Amino acid sequence: MVVLEEISCSADLKKLNKSQLEVLAAELRQEILHTVSQNGGHLASNLGIVELTIALHYYLDLDSGNDEIVWDVGHQCYAHKLLSGRREQFATLRQLDGLSGFPKPYESPTDAYVAGHSSTSISVAVGISQAARQLGQQKKVFAVIGDGAMSGGMVYEALNHGGDLKVPFTVILNDNEMSIAENVGAMSRYLTRLRSNKRYRHLKDRLTKFLLKRKKIGKSFFNGLERLRDAVKYFLVRGVLFEEMGFVYLGPVDGHNIADLLETLRLAGQIEKPVLIHVITQKGRGYAPAEANPTAFHGIGSFDLQTGQAPAKAPSWTDCFSQQLLKLAAEQPQLVAVTAAMPDGTGLAPFQQLYPDRFYDVGIAEQHMLTFAGAMALRGLSPVVAVYSTFLQRAYDQLFQDICLAGAPVVLAIDRAGIVGEDGETHQGLFDLSMLCAMPNMTVLAPRDAEALRQMLAYALQLKQPVALRYPRGAVLELPQYPPQPLVYGKGELLLHPAKAQLGILALGDMVERALRLADWLAERGVAAAVADLRFAKPLDAELICDLAKSCGRLLVWENGIRSGGVGENILALLQAAGVAAEVELAAFPEEFVPHGKPEQLFARYGLTPEKLGQRILKRWQFA
Template sequence: MALAISGRKDSGTGGVTILSLDELSDDLSALSDSEAAEVCTLLRARLIDTVSRTGGHLASSLGAVEIIVAIHRVFNTGVDRLVFDVGHQCYAHKILTGRNAAMETLRSFGGIAGFPKPSESACDAFIAGHASNSVSVAVGMARARTLQKKNYQVLALIGDGALSGGLAYEGLSDAGNSGEPLIVILNDNGMSITKSVGGVAEHLAHQRLKPQYLRFKKGYRKAMNVLPLGGHIYRVTHKIKTAVKETLLPCSLFEDMGFTYLGPVDGHDVKGLTRLLRYAKDLQGPVLLHVRTVKGKGYIHAERNPDRFHGVGRFCVETGQPIQPPQRNFSAVFGETLCMLAEQDDRICAITAAMQGGTGLDRFAQRFSERFFDVGIAEGHATAMAAGMAKQGMRPVFAVYSSFLQRAYDMLIHDVALQKLHVVLAVDRAGLVGEDGETHHGVFDAAFLDTVPGMTVLCPSSFAELRRMIRQAFYELDGPVAIRYARGGEGEYREDSGPMGSVCLRSGDDLTLVSYGMMINPVLECARRLEEEGIQSDIVKLNTITPLEMEPILRSVRKTGRLLVAEDVIEANCVGQRIAAAILQAGISLRSMELVNLGRRFVTHGTVPQLQKLCGLDGMSLREKAKEVCSRGER
């Protein structure tokens, strides 16, 4: 269902003024150019107002408003397939597809997601939370359409850095060669590719996209198809035109791949975009429309600071300042500690994959610019590059979100671990991350890192432990080392438990509680609540989860006979399963055991406390589960 405009009134000048956005069933194709421009203005106001209260990805969505409106004027996204890359450009699309009222619940528990989600709307063609896959998905949909002899359009909206990922070029190469009718819209906001050069190129690009030229080109092609020898004449003139164009226009890369290239064009001209999309739709082949936009367009604070407003919490619309001042977090402590070590050791280098600010590396990039490398959305390349640096005697650290590290698994095995190279991974956003939801929870790294031979995985639960573990990773350990830490700040636990391996935080005879990282906080709460009911718990905290130091755990379970392991990761190859296997191998018979984790599912979006409660990982839920373990294990 498309969202239409309600409350139109005569402006007194022969035009129509649009008063508000409302959920109706009218088709946006009926909008005039002036009305479409007004819709863009209303959408921007709605986006700024909404995200100021919910938080979210603002700058990217603001920059894509005219593109989204033009798409909805030309295509029916309930039938045609619009694949986003990445999905945080989709807010205007959500408003225009029946979710305007639901924007009040954006990224909230039980509300709509911050990314496209087919379960929300038939107009969302594909889940898109990570980058660079849209063209691959789109060509797959186009081929399915051809094989099934169906009739619908396929579009991929790529940009905002996604073109820096290698998968994008794999998709582009195949899509152009496929001959399948599909449209790739490149949203070039300066985050992906360099500016075109030269005034002549700009002038010719403008001329070849004028309506009269496009009409002539379309008519000429039709005429040549019906005239005797027309096909031969067309091929000769086309070759001459292409040769001239390639010497003057910066579009040979995409045309060499097999695309009809249109652009670059103004991405904030909704009239021009609509016209070009209609033309691209008629071409019946692979088309790449190169659109230039301003990230954060229409909100001065976002235009001036697009990185800060890329992903933002609640803020004051008038000032652009956050409602709650930023709190000290693990990412910042990582960045500060790395700077201190780099001051003393010129072998230390920092690598990021388009996440400089998010991983806390802003200060490092400023102070040690010659040793800082942002490789774009290319996690596999970052890992292989780190391996090359380590092989030649440097000490690289790759700072990466847990969910993004998934892309680099092959390189971890073949480029890093196989040669036992000393590469440090700063695995940010480990565990449940909150409002970004399924696509961003860092719940797989504990499982797959454990499968990498020679890997050491450290799990700080406090800032003090993170500082110590960074030093240990560089100077006390060999081979690949991962330090995984949560998004946000510290919890109740703010100590430094000291050594690597496993440590006992408190003693009790009734139950063994095991956890690591930020999950130690609800486990401590659980133990306190159990103590109020007369149940005394051993708490074993794991500072290292790969390899596991089992002796403190075995010693504890021999005493208590009961075990509960709590962790915010998937069930498969979780730490609890490894502990259970080790206990069995040691010949210890437990009276009762419970492994509390996320199971075999994807977890929705919401605040971390809400999600912990949903998954039975908050202090109260763990207490109830622990009481069950104790009751099952009564003598």
């Protein structure tokens, strides 16, 4: 790493010549590949944005904090981290207490804003540029956003507003023709048209350069020419969306040619208006397996660098959902499946293949997705919306009005519910229980194992009302010794009830298996614990909860979510309302943003392993 080793800030980069910048690009790719092959991470997007990151660091003054880059989603910031003084920690990427895989202002002031959820960067850039204007500061503000993220509605709210404000800032549209899967929708088609219109590009760039050179001649002459340019532009390409919204459109530019990128950045810097630069990149660039299959290498665990092969994985909760959905779809022709740009992650890809006409990828548009599904449900279809817990947050109002208030029989298949792990704060699925349980007209189910997931999905579709089914990331549990009893609405299931139980453990979803292990751990220490699977987070089984509270006197409630507003707190309220006195310990994540790390490390850190909870319980209660 001859060149990369010498770079610790953007001033260092400015000393390099053209060929050194190219060596730097190769070294950055090597470093990213090496680390991601060991720690996992977002590979393809990061390989694709290396030259653009170099050009931005070269062009901008990031060291003084004067200029700012806002990364959309933020999953493509690895080269940026390597160039901004974090090369020595890069081996700790995504590991507990190591570097985050996303921008974090607490790591470096060059990470302008937190990110993780898509389509926010233009709003942030508009906000930063307005703050600079109000405070009399001169600064260059850049939002870097992918073509996938351009499918999110917030982008258009921000373009609409930002273009109107007329204060200069730059949007870099990093167009690699891919979201995680293939990009979808009319906007994506529009970008393809712009991409392929080379005639437009050359003529228009020459005209813009000509105009900029002549700016000194006089404002009225310049304005006249600007009008002429607009006339030519409209002649060449009709409906230039970005220009209509108040942005000067530059490009398309080859995103792997540093010289071209720098020239365009300098050009943009002279325009005293909002600018959008359309940059064309290739996802996975420089690593053949990722170039060939960018979807598989979008987000990946550790893999063999030579072959590109990842180790075989145990069947996941997602796989189990995916298979059961296919089975139910074969029996129910009105069943349709919906995703917001995540057909692979949510396990809908097999459904998409088998039933292309009953499958909808709406783009990164969770809000639209819920309302769209609600309307289909109220007109006779059975939509199953597969969504990660954390991204459901974006559509809370749609959940409220267009699903729950409307009484739309939509099944929400909430994947990655609970601790997610290495993606950290922005991706942990810890808030859905608090969100969903607060909502009238909502039923919330959580399976303890694969068989329960299959059973609950079929049941949810039968209910014909809004239902959420939440299950976590990772290998699906199998508890063959506890085959699930038929579901009864609002009823839990008592799994273990030793005589003279001194403690009742009420567990939800994947915490049931941990509760059973805790009961064993306690039994070895002479404490008899009953274990119940709540099955329904909402409505709660008041009878089961009150009976256990009365018979044991002590309850432990265990859920894979945030404590505030979660099932444990709702059970406390239920007991109080019922006038049942019991001592209750809540096992959940505290009201914190839980950072990145392996799931098991995080459960241990927060005292949520069977052993740690067992010790907490023995400390709290002296069992006779």
